[in-house]
Amino acid sequence: MAYRRTPAVQQRLDAQRQAIAAAAVALLTERGYQGLSISAVAERAGIATGSLYRHYADKSELMVSIFRDLCGREVDAVTSAAANGTAATRVGAVVETFAYRALRNPTLAYALLAEPVDAALDAERLVLRRAFAGAFADAIRYGITTGEFPPQDADLAAAALVGAVGEVLTGPLQSGTLHAGPTPPETVPALVALSLRALGAQ
Numbered sequence: 001m002a003y004r005r006t007p008a009v010q011q012r013l014d015a016q017r018q019a020i021a022a023a024a025v026a027l028l029t030e031r032g033y034q035g036l037s038i039s040a041v042a043e044r045a046g047i048a049t050g051s052l053y054r055h056y057a058d059k060s061e062l063m064v065s066i067f068r069d070l071c072g073r074e075v076d077a078v079t080s081a082a083a084n085g086t087a088a089t090r091v092g093a094v095v096e097t098f099a100y101r102a103l104r105n106p107t108l109a110y111a112l113l114a115e116p117v118d119a120a121l122d123a124e125r126l127v128l129r130r131a132f133a134g135a136f137a138d139a140i141r142y143g144i145t146t147g148e149f150p151p152q153d154a155d156l157a158a159a160a161l162v163g164a165v166g167e168v169l170t171g172p173l174q175s176g177t178l179h180a181g182p183t184p185p186e187t188v189p190a191l192v193a194l195s196l197r198a199l200g201a202q
Contacts, residue, residue: 087143
């Protein structure tokens with residue numbers, strides 16, 4: 001006869017899983033991917049390391065779950081911000097939402113976007129990049145329809161913008177400051193302007 005968890009046991013396991021996720025995000029925010037370990041997550045969560053391994057086989061499996069959740073939140077924020085307005089407003093919203101949220105938490109954003117990680121996490125990053133490109137592409141197609149942008153390959157332009165925005169932000173996110181370039185109030189509007197020029201906006 002198969003073992004069935006009692007509601008109390010399931011509740012305890014669910015609480016552990018939530019504590020593990022919260023601890024992992026906190027450590028990722030403080031230390032980045034390379035500074036995070038299973039033992040540190042377990043200690044922060046207030047559980048034994050063995051208990052954590054009941055939920056996740058290893059660091060990679062834990063981080064895939066965390067990345068998937070965090071990236072989903074970022075995509076939702078960008079998609080919501082770019083849902084209305086002119087095409088230029090929508091493109092600007094994608095850039096601004098993505099960039100400002102990243103710059104507010106540079107260590108976490110660098111871990112999600114560019115820090116060296118294993119192959120499983122790189123696959124999650126690809127999903128994130130495609131989702132951001134999709135938000136750009138939707139705004140570009142809308143702009144082509146309204147005449148704000150000239151006819152063009154929306155998917156190609158969107159992929160190029162994702163690459164450009166990510167490249168500009170990677171250095172500042174890695175260092176945790178913008179000492180090597182403009183301050184955030186100058187950087188983000190400049191990225192918006194660059195994106196609109198690249199799309200041929202009037």
